[in-house]
Amino acid sequence: MKSTYTKILTVTILLTATSMVLAGGNHAENNATNEQTTSVVRPYRLSDGSVIIPKQTQRQLNIRTTRSVYGDYPKTVELAGKIIPDPNYGGKVQSMIAGRITPPPNGFPTPGESVHKGQLLAYITPDVGPKGMRSLAESRLKRLQALSDTVPRKTLEEAQAAVANEELRASVDGIISTTGIVSGQVVDARQTIFEITNADRFMVEAIAYDTFLLDNIQSANITEGDRQIPLKLLGTARNLREQALPITFVASEGGALPLAIGQAVRIFVQTKQTQQGYQVPASALVKDSANQSIIWVKESPIKYLARTVTILPLDGTSVVVNGLENGDIVVSQSASLVNQIR
Incomplete structure (x- = not known):
């Protein structure tokens, strides 16, 4: 009876040990699988130069x-x-005479502002010589206008041109690309006042x-x-x-x-x-x-x-x-x- 009990106890211990070993083996396999899965969570480069990207x-x-x-x-x-710029759709506005530039009623156009052909951009008061010469030219014009019936038309027009302000108008439709003038600035003849481009x-x-x-x-x-x-x-x-x-x-x-x-x-x-x-x-x-x-x-x-x-x-x-x-x-x-x- 005692020997039978001893055998049963021995078999029980062996079975318990075997179960523990098997459980440990499964746990190790799970750890290995988890480690392999974790290794591809981030990208890495292999020795041959290729890359692994999850x-x-x-x-x-x-x-x-x-x-x-x-x-x-x-x-x-x-x-x-x-x-x-396309020369057919852009242009320059230049002064024909030397004089002092003044703004129109709406002010000077600014860079980037749209303008249309014929729009008034600025005035230029002609330079008629030393101080006092303009007042003399204006007085002469008044006298000629009073005698307009007897004075040749050409002479009257020349007197008017001597004191008249030159109007600078846009030559094409477009936007103002460059301008470098301020009110009262003296400009020369043929000087570029505005540049107009078409976007x-x-x-x-x-x-x-x-x-x-x-x-x-x-x-x-x-x-x-x-x-x-x-x-x-x-x-x-x-x-x-x-x-x-x-x-x-x-x-x-x-x-x-x-x-x-x-x-x-x-x-x-x-x-x-x-x-x-x-x-x-x-x-x-x-x-x-x-x-x-x-x-x-x-x-x-x-x-x-x-x-x-x-x-x-x-x-x-x-x-x-x-x-x-x-x-x-x-x-x-x-x-x-x-x-x-x-």
Whole structure:
């Protein structure tokens, strides 16, 4: 009886020990699983240069992707240029005589103020010589007006012009771009008093050093922020200016451009020749530690690989690259944030 009791007790102890061991093993497995899950909560870079980014982090970084497609695209040349006024829709207001400038009843127009053609902008009182000469000219005019029936009309008009104020009026519709006068200021003949521009009629002047472009332009555009502004070719000058040929464009869509006269711009000219490659957004390009251009390609839902590429310009917002494969999913937004993961 005693030996039977001893055997039962021994078996009970063994079963209890086995249960504890199994429970400990399951707990260890759970810890390992939790540690593995925790390890992908934050993004990190692998030894081969690829990065692991969990889905939650991808949403936080606002990562967007696009699929690359191989094709033929126009060969593009990037030119430096600037915004210039359209001479047909802008103008200058200059003084024909020397004198003292005075404002009209509504005051001088200010920069940015809209004016219409023929609007009175200022008066100029002519300079008739030393002090007292104007009063003599006015007295002479009064005498001639009293004898208007016997005095030649030409003489009377000359006397009136000698004391009359010159009216400065707007030559075109537009806005005042520059003015540098104050009431009472003495101005010279042919001095520019106001400059008027039309915000809807700007032109773009590019400088080309390659005569190959003159007869090989298919289209062109400039970029302002995320907006593309298509341009229409007006013509190319055949006279060199600082060893370059000026090319003139105008916005093909019309309307006011979000640009200022004299502002420097980059002009992307698409030629009639083509180039092959993958079109991707310019925002997809980043630099690696060796200062090479790379693009991040999505290999799996959370894994991204860096591809070294060569770049060709296209239209300012996108580029043509070589070094990808057809169908690659590239990071088009937040690529710089992916590139910073270590």
